[in-house]
Amino acid sequence: MxxxxxxxxxxxxxxxxxxxxxxxxxxxxxxxxxxxxxxxxxxxxxxxxxxxxxxxxxxxxxxxxxxxxxxxxxxxxxxxxxxxxxxxxxxxxxxxxxxxxxxxxxxxxxxxxxxxxxxxxxxxxxxxxxxxxxxxxxxxxxxxPFHVGIPASPDLAALCRAYLAAPDAGVTNATWAARTAMSERAFTRRFRAETGDSPAVWRARARLLAAVPLLRTAPVTEVAGRLGYASPAAFTAAFTRAFGTPPSRFATRDPLRASGV
CATH class of the missing domain: 2.60.120.280 (Regulatory protein AraC)
Structure with missing residues (x-):
């Protein structure tokens, strides 16, 4: 059907x-x-x-x-x-x-x-x-392993969903703590209790997940830059560690170049 x-x-x-x-x-x-x-x-x-x-x-x-x-x-x-x-x-x-x-x-x-x-x-x-x-x-x-957990608390869940929609390498634990009116230490402890990860580890994984759809239309070099990595090599190493396969496996390809034209 x-x-x-x-x-x-x-x-x-x-x-x-x-x-x-x-x-x-x-x-x-x-x-x-x-x-x-x-x-x-x-x-x-x-x-x-x-x-x-x-x-x-x-x-x-x-x-x-x-x-x-x-x-x-x-x-x-x-x-x-x-x-x-x-x-x-x-x-x-x-x-x-x-x-x-x-x-x-x-x-x-x-x-x-x-x-x-x-x-x-x-x-x-x-x-x-x-x-x-x-x-x-x-x-x-x-x-x-292509996933991240979402906290149960509405305020933390809102932070995470907003980050997934627009990952920003400049966001820090202090940034998120301020948005929830908590100290950085208390925020980090609460976030880890609800997700099993520190906020920094969670954001790093979310950025790598965001790379997967970006790789449909942009080369690895461009995706690495957009996600705040210092170099394509650093991005490739992080992606491969997280998902067991290099980002080039999902990267866009020029059909003419691939055919040797």
């Missing part, structure tokens, strides 16, 4: 409902939730998924597992999605919070095949076997 609203097929008795959807650049799916768990794969582009608990950046050709009945918002940056909406009883092993995972070639091809199914596809033939194999493949995925 493609470009079909979930609520028109949610009643159908299938544990797995595959739906492919194309979104215009910059489209935002505002806060909502699904009765089913969702496997959201970005065949193209970058997605940013927010919940009350955190923010997950989904690089190209990765996916995010969203638990059932989880309020979330998704910002689409040039994205064509392939989603699986899954009955919670069929996946008792599903993570309790959103989780970004890799999508290897077999899983990608299964997803592409599944979105061609009709809503009431046969459970006993090829389509039913593909649906079952999809769940086996998803269960084997390894979580990827």
């Amino acid at each position: 493609k470009n079909v609203p979930l609520d028109t097929v949610d009643h159908i008795h299938r544990a797995v409902l595959p739906i492919g959807t194309d979104y215009p650049p910059g489209h935002v799916l505002d806060w909502h939730e699904h009765r089913r768990a969702q496997f959201l794969y970005g065949a193209t582009g970058v997605m940013v998924v927010d919940t009350d608990e955190g923010s997950w950046t989904v690089p190209p050709e990765r996916a995010v597992l969203i638990p059932a009945a989880t309020q979330h918002r998704v910002r689409m940056l040039g994205v064509s999605t392939r989603s699986l909406y899954i009955e919670p009883d069929a996946v008792p092993w599903w993570p309790a919070t959103c989780t970004v995972v890799d999508v290897p070639p077999l899983l990608r091809e299964l997803l592409l095949a599944a979105v061609e199914f009709e809503a009431d596809y046969s459970l006993s033939g090829r389509e039913g076997h593909i649906a079952a194999l999809l769940l086996h493949e998803i269960a084997a995925r390894t979580p990827l």
